[in-house]
Amino acid sequence: MNCPDYLVCVCMGVMYSDIYAFLLESDSPSFDSVKNCLQVATGCNSCVDEVHAIVADVLRIKKINV
């Protein structure tokens, strides 16, 4: 992770590092999996776009490292 940690989902108190680590360790990383497991994007939904962006970044990283 090359950027400073920050709070992504204010409603659920989930940090960027929590989402990033979950997705890296997941066998099937996706928006739905992170939503179901970390409860992000289950409140006001203002973090939805950011969570999608993090998922896309991690998928790109995992593809590169296959």
Ligand code: FES
């Ligand atoms: S900030 Fe994530 S649901 Fe509100």
